[in-house]
Structures are given as structure tokens and as C-alpha cells.
Amino acid sequence: MAEESILTDDFLRELMNVGEVDLVIGVPTYNDAKTVGQVVQAIRAGLLKYFPRHRSVIINADGGSKDGTQDLVRAASISDLQHVTNVSALRTLHCISTQYPGGPASGTALQTILAAGELLRANASAVVSPDATSIEPEWMDRLLQPVARDNVDLVTPVYGRQKSEGLLVRSLVYPMSRALYAKRVREPYPTEFAFSGRLGSHFLAKDIWSQEVGHIGAEIYLVISAIAGGFRLAQSFVGTKSRVMDHSSGDLVFAMRQTVGVLFWSLEQYFPLWSAQTESQPIPTIGAEHEISPEPVPIIPKRLYEMFVRGVAEIEPVLKSILSPQTLGELQRAATVPEGNFQYSDELWVRTAYEFAASYHKAVISRDHIIQAMAPLYRGKAYAFLEQNRDATPAEMENNVEALCQTFERSKPYLLELWNEKK
């Protein structure tokens, strides 16, 4: 059913010309002319090098780019490869670009890729972000091989990161999703991942594509659905994550809607699952489990602290309807502490996150407003986290992340208590 609505006639014709394939690589784009050529080249090189006997297709799902992204994808697919000069495909390797309807939305792009993968009966598929400038051909091997060879259903990435990168994932999305769904998936909101045809069809059949979660944040919901559906998970170290900062990548509220919003939303769908889980379990990891750059944090943005202090004061009436008086009181006291001595303890942060999740469930105010109201508090935690790890070694920083995760797990009964309170 999904194919009928999302795949255009021209795209269907192109897919029919391709015929059945073994591998589908999806590249969702929107005005990514600066980087997409390099990414497609790396994907092709990876496929030729590691999967020369597989029938493959690269599918570019574009949200209506106006900077010639689609032309660049097509050009990259027929240009000479710089990465691999002495390898050629033994089977077919196609590259198709299509524009999906409804404007740019990562979820719709994913739906297009899933529908195409199902139609082409691909055994394994991968999605690669068009702004992954650090991509190497080896990423294809690391992501796809566990699915193609070992029958894993979902492979999420593990990235090498700078200390100051991916703070929302490290301080909230990973620890909270791990505590709730009891699986230690380091990147619950992956921008590069691989999945089996079985999981692709399972997820495509979900009734989410007409909802907001189907447009933004479908990636994290895919991971949660895979956990809930009992699919085989693994994670694979791919390398350093380096991206071009564009307008949207610095937009904290948008990032929180994509990740925290969908995580909170999923709690209602999967209450029987997460409420019954206790201790988290590791999932098979290929390569390093984490790799944090040892360099000290160059600048700790003072604005994070200032926006936290100002946010707590300005949105107090909103926070009153979300947080308990005790938590709000502690936050207000923390906001009076000078910058040098500022602390946002793990316990307080976990309580804040759980109270927000419960308020989201009870819809005490507009749910989008709840997510927006969390942004200033996250800034405070991000600042405290950077201060705490300014000169920490990678191992020390990892210990700090682990301690936060354990606090989330220990405090899970508090969320259940809040959840079951009368609305």
C-alpha cells in the first residue's frame, strides 16, 4: 500500500528497469550539492570493493533540491571512481534519483527508500546521510556485512567523535533510550544504518507515515520498533563522524523534536514493553564501542550557561506546569550559582527528563511546547557536561557517560510512578 502512495510513476518505471537486487543504498537529500557527490562516490567505491557479486542500487530520495543535488548524484554515479581504480562490478550497480512529494522530510525519504527496497526485494539496505563528509568506502562493509552475511536485522553506527559533539545523544537520547528499552544502542538516532528486508517491510507497514513522527524522527522510531519487534540488533564502528554544519544542524529545538519528541511519543506506544524491562543489555558491537577524541574541549560556550539561566527565569510559568516543585526549585537554585561553580547533577537531570516524559504523556500543555521548554534545561546540562569533561581522558569521559546511564536506569521506577499517577 505504501508503494502506491509514495512512489511516483516515473520512479516505478526506473525501479522496474532495475529489477530485483540484493542491496539498496538510500541517500536522502535536500540541497546537499556541496557534499553529495563525494558521498555517492564513496558508496559506489564501497559497493564495488566489498560487494562486487551483489546486485546493487543506489537510490537518491530528494526532497525538492534547488541546487542541482539530483544532477550531481547522477553525475557521481557515472563518473570515474577515485577511490578504487582496479575494481569493477561483476553484477549490476544502478543509481536512481527521485523526488518524493510533500517537501523535504527525512521520514518521507526513508519511506521512499523502504518502499523501493521492498519492491526490489532487497535482502539488505542501508541509508547514508548526504553530509557525511568523512565517509569511507569501508563504511559500506561495516554497515552492510552484518546484515548481508550474519542475518542481523539492524546495524546502527558507532562514531568516533569530538568531546563536544553529539551532546544531546550522549546526555539524553542514548542514556534514556537505553534505560527504557534495555538495549545499549549507542546511536539511537542514526544517520547511517543498515537493515534487513524483513525489518524494512515490518517498519514500512507501520501506521506512522501520515503522522508527524513519520516525517521527522522516523530513524529513532525504526530503532525502537526493531527493539520492540525482537529483531536482531548490532552496532558497528564506522569511523569519525564529521558533518557540514548547515542551518538545521545547529537548530537545537528541531533536533530535540526529531529525537526526544519521538522517544517520548514512543513511550505511549510501547508502554507494556518498557515498563517491564529492568536492566539494560549490551548488543553485539563490531569494532570499537566508542571512540572519543582525547583533545580537550576547545571552547565551552558561555552562551549555553547564560541561556540556561535566562531560560529557567523566563519560562518559569511553563516549567511550573511540567516539573514538580522540588525539581523546579533545585533548577532555580542551580541557576543562581555563578558560572564557575555551576553544576547540573545527573540525579537532577534524570529527574528533569523523566518529569518531562511524564508531562508529555499527560499532555499537561501542548506536547511541542513541552519539547521546546526542555531546550533551555538541556543547554544547562550540556554546559555542565562539557565543564565536567573539559580535561577528562576518553576513558574518564566514557565513565561519566556510563554513570549517567546508570542513574537513568536506577531512577526508572520514578518515571513509572509518575506515569501511573492520576492524570
Place this chain on the structure above:
Amino acid sequence: MSQWQKFVTQLTQATQEIVASIAQFLPRLMVMLLIVLVGWLIAYVLRSILRTILRLARFDKLSEHAGASQLLRKAALPPSSELLSRFIFWIAWISFILIGASVLGIGGLQQHISQFFGFLPRLFAALFIFFFGLLAASFFSRAALLAAVNADLPSPRLVSFTIRTMIIVFALSMGFEELGLGERTVLVAFTLVFGALMLGLALAFGIGGQDLARRFLERRFVHERKEPKEDELSPL
């Protein structure tokens, strides 16, 4: 016929007329009292049903969101679901009292009664407008507050308060227009407030925001390389 007999005859006639009037009026009065009593019962049942429905529909929560509950608390009034239930009780009962009064056949009262019933739909429409005006004011002022805080704009509470006030004034003017009360006064007041606000904003932005406007236009049309902000760490 002597004067005395004439007096007695007239007195008897008058008494008979009074008795006849009372005999004519008494059943009507009894019907009226019956209508009032039945009306009270119906109004009471209506109040109970409405109170249950509002409780099930979590109307108090909606009212809390709209900011109406805070206003009621400040005025030492009961919660909105209770207030609305009582309001419906009184409206229903007064309606029955008026229907009962119309049975008495008192001249001139009929017109007032029909006016009252004609006014009821407008009263409900006005209350509906007030309530949803408050709801909209609360939602949009909160949205503005959060957006302003997250964008690090100056005076977020002022922005939020301004939006709230404007929407409430707008809802009030619409409500009063619906009721037909001081239409011109409210319209003029709204026009003045809105005009003054827009003029104030125009002056504030024009004088105070020259640099901001220049930077915005440059960013929009000149496509200068964007300087990374201090806090633009990729959260993902």
C-alpha cells in the same frame, strides 16, 4: 332600592368578580409553580449530567491550559466545570420560571420573555468566543515565549504578554459585539490598542532595530558566509 342595598349588591358583585378572578388565576399559578418545580428538577439533573460530562472530558484541564482557571482562582470563584454547571442550572431554571410566568398571561411580559430566549444563543456564542479566545491567547503567548527564549531574543515575556493581551482584547471585542454591548466603544478601543501597538513596534524596530534589519537583509540577499555562533555545537 336603598343606598345600603345598592352598596351590598355592588360589594357582592365585586367580591364575586374577585373570586372569579382568583378562581381563574389560581390554576394558572399552580401550573406556574408546577413548571417552576419541574424546571428546578430538570435544571438540577442537567447540572449533574453536565458536571459529569465536563469532569470526564477533563474540562478543568482545558480551562487550566486556557488560563481561565487562574483568573477564576484570583476572583475566588469555583473551578470552571463547576461554574459552567451552575451557569447552565440557572439559565435552565430561569428559562422555566419565565415559561411559567408566561402562563400567568400578564400583559407585556410575553415580549420580554421572547427577548430573553432570543438573547440566549448570543450569550452562549459570546461565552464560547471568550473561552476559546483565552485558550488561543494562552497557546500563542506560550509559543511566543518559548520561541523567543530559544532564539535568545530580548524581552521574551514582554513579547508573550503583548500577544496574550492582543488576543484577549480581540476575543473580548468579538464577544461584546456578539452580545451587542458597546459595539462601537469596544471596536474603537481595539483599533486604538492595535494601532498604538503597531506604531510602537514600527518605531521600536525602525529606530532600535536598524542594525538588526541591515544584518537580516544582508544575510537574506547578500549570502555572506555565515559566522558560526559560539553555541552551534551539533547536538546530534
